[in-house]
Amino acid sequence: MNTKELLLQEIDQAPDPILDEVLDFLRFLKAKQQQEALENQLDVEEARAILQEVEQEGTVSWKSLKSELGL
Secondary structure (H helix, E strand, O other): OOHHHHHHHHHHHOOHHHHHHHHHHHHHHHHHHHHHHHHHHHHHHHHHHHHHHHHHHOOOOHHHHHHHHOO
16 A cells, blocks of 8 residues: 555544644645745756856855855
């Protein structure tokens, strides 16, 4: 039996108050995953911009480096 089938089996046996909590938690996990994916995409775009700057200027400016490090 796969995970989805096991979950469905448990859902069939669970009372409504537990199902309400499970639904809230599932929605939270999905939103968290979407947020992490967005943050990862932003990190990739930022890294590409820095690489482009390095290719164009031959280096990264001190200001950019400090900004990246949060200084």
